[in-house]
Amino acid sequence: MSVFDHPEFAEHEHVSFYHDKETGLKAIIAVHNTNLGPGLGGCRMFNYANSEDALTDVLRLSKGMTYKAAMAGLKQGGGKAVIFGDPRKDKTPEMMKAMGRFVDTFKGQYITAEDSGIAVSDICLMGESTEHVSGTFSKYSFDGSLADGNPAPATAYGVFVGIKAAVQHVFQSDLRGKKIAIKGIGHVGIRLAEHLSREGAILYVADIFPDGVNKAVAEFGATEVDVADIDSLDVDVFAPCALGNAINAQNIHSIKARIIAGAANNQLASSSIGEELTQRGILYAPDYVINAGGIIDIYHQRTDSNADKLRKHLNQIGETLTTIFAESDKSGHATAKVADKLAELKFK
Structure with a gap:
């Protein structure tokens, strides 16, 4: 089935698949809408049963980020990334750096951050390969607690x-x-x-x-x-x-x-x-x-x-x-x- 025919396609602007043979990275990035600004959304790592489940997840999540940003009054659009694999077993520093290289191919139209299965430290590793990361540091917190970038x-x-x-x-x-x-x-x-x-x-x-x-x-x-x-x-x-x-x-x-x-x-x-x-x-x-x-x-x-x-x-x-x-x-x-x-x- 073509991505364009997928029931969750919802007029996405950009959907990209990436495989890095050396690190074993298999990932998808989807940018739904950038009318209000670059697509920002977390990177999720999950042991998907198959690639169709992963594609469905990233399409739904990226669309949700567009709506989330709009309702929150933010000048940014919606995007999301998913990595195939068990974050407790398959994740490596080299894989995270490879993911950063994938993010960099979007040239700022997608900005990644932490999500399920991905820690702030993983985003920092991605940040060694791209400047288009967020949530790696915080200047302050809403409640006075330690500000470490974790959303x-x-x-x-x-x-x-x-x-x-x-x-x-x-x-x-x-x-x-x-x-x-x-x-x-x-x-x-x-x-x-x-x-x-x-x-x-x-x-x-x-x-x-x-x-x-x-x-x-x-x-x-x-x-x-x-x-x-x-x-x-x-x-x-x-x-x-x-x-x-x-x-x-x-x-x-x-x-x-x-x-x-x-x-x-x-x-x-x-x-x-x-x-x-x-x-x-x-x-x-x-x-x-x-x-x-x-x-x-x-x-x-x-x-x-x-x-x-x-x-x-x-x-x-x-x-x-x-x-x-x-x-x-x-x-x-x-x-x-x-x-x-x-x-x-x-x-x-």
């Missing part, structure tokens, strides 16, 4: 702000006593758990890797739940914080939460899922709006800004979601569709 703290804080807005919209209350299930306790999920715990939320957590789960249980009083069971838990908020397609035809009817709001990209398997959630009275916080904290952080680090401006921008995520929720209530349209229309007004 995860800002992403987690933005999701926290978004969850507060969603809970206020549905329950007209704060987070105290609210039951929240977090699926995926990685760099973002564990920080989200900390924010929610401080606000008095009751946490349930699941992950295929035990480290984050063990920390959430020990430090935040979370309850461990099997990955297979957490989707259908009887909670107030379900927060998908792992991979995409978290809400799909297989689990949508078992979800009991009144709110779906998490850090994962491309949470809805299809647009029809968003419509069905609306019909069932489940409030969905569009993923590219609520998880925009990381890209907002990276943008501020690259421009003439400061910690106060960054924090104010992150807090606007809640305000944007409140606007989307209100418009959805008024029009009867799914929140995802409302967000898409607002974003398209900005970048098309």
Whole structure:
């Protein structure tokens, strides 16, 4: 099947495949839209089952970055990169440098940063081969913590702000006593758990890797739940914080939460899922709006800004979601569709 015929093609500007025989690197970069500026988006390393899965992922993710940047009010477009392989086994410094050479072929139309399976140190290695990297350093942080270039703290804080807005919209209350299930306790999920715990939320957590789960249980009083069971838990908020397609035809009817709001990209398997959630009275916080904290952080680090401006921008995520929720209530349209229309007004 041609890339142009792919169901997720969505008028992408540039899709490129790369193989470096010496390091074993196999990767794809997709730039969706640069009307507002160069395409910026993270590089993900994942052990994809096949190349079609990888292509689908990078096309969906890069498109999402265009919408994310537009809704966050940033002067940049959307792009994404994926690397085939297990980051715990296959990643090498030489491979990361080769990935930097691949990024450099875009001549600044794509700027890469950290994503799942890729650390700040990996981006620094890519930076030895290209100047078109971001998130390798920070001049300041929104909360006064150590600024090391990792966008995860800002992403987690933005999701926290978004969850507060969603809970206020549905329950007209704060987070105290609210039951929240977090699926995926990685760099973002564990920080989200900390924010929610401080606000008095009751946490349930699941992950295929035990480290984050063990920390959430020990430090935040979370309850461990099997990955297979957490989707259908009887909670107030379900927060998908792992991979995409978290809400799909297989689990949508078992979800009991009144709110779906998490850090994962491309949470809805299809647009029809968003419509069905609306019909069932489940409030969905569009993923590219609520998880925009990381890209907002990276943008501020690259421009003439400061910690106060960054924090104010992150807090606007809640305000944007409140606007989307209100418009959805008024029009009867799914929140995802409302967000898409607002974003398209900005970048098309």
